[in-house]
Amino acid sequence: MGSDTPLLSHKRLELPMGALKPWHIAILVVVLILLFGAKRLPDAARSLGRSLRIIKAETKSLQDDDRDLAEKADAQAGYQPLPPQGAQPQQTTYQAPPQQPVVDPVQRVRDN
Numbered sequence: 001m002g003s004d005t006p007l008l009s010h011k012r013l014e015l016p017m018g019a020l021k022p023w024h025i026a027i028l029v030v031v032l033i034l035l036f037g038a039k040r041l042p043d044a045a046r047s048l049g050r051s052l053r054i055i056k057a058e059t060k061s062l063q064d065d066d067r068d069l070a071e072k073a074d075a076q077a078g079y080q081p082l083p084p085q086g087a088q089p090q091q092t093t094y095q096a097p098p099q100q101p102v103v104d105p106v107q108r109v110r111d112n
């Protein structure tokens with residue numbers, strides 16, 4: 001009987017290092033109850049749930065806004081045909097919008 005294998009082999013579930021075990025969670029719950037009290041824990045959990053819901057909605061709206069902006073940018077970036085060979089490219093000049101006369105809002109209300 002010179003073998004190195006044990007007579008009774010127990011198969012254990014090996015968890016990765018740092019994994020939470022059930023007794024870790026139990027100790028955590030007891031500490032939380034002692035720190036905050038049983039009455040305040042449901043309120044804290046409820047407010048945490050609301051906060052997470054708000055964060056989720058805001059991140060979804062930001063993603064939707066980004067998607068909308070990308071679609072608008074794709075629609076606006078249309079292709080323009082090339083000018084015929086030998087043709088001079090047209091130079092566009094900036095034209096300022098016509099100036100509107102400045103009207104005092106108080107005077108405008110008095111006139112009406």
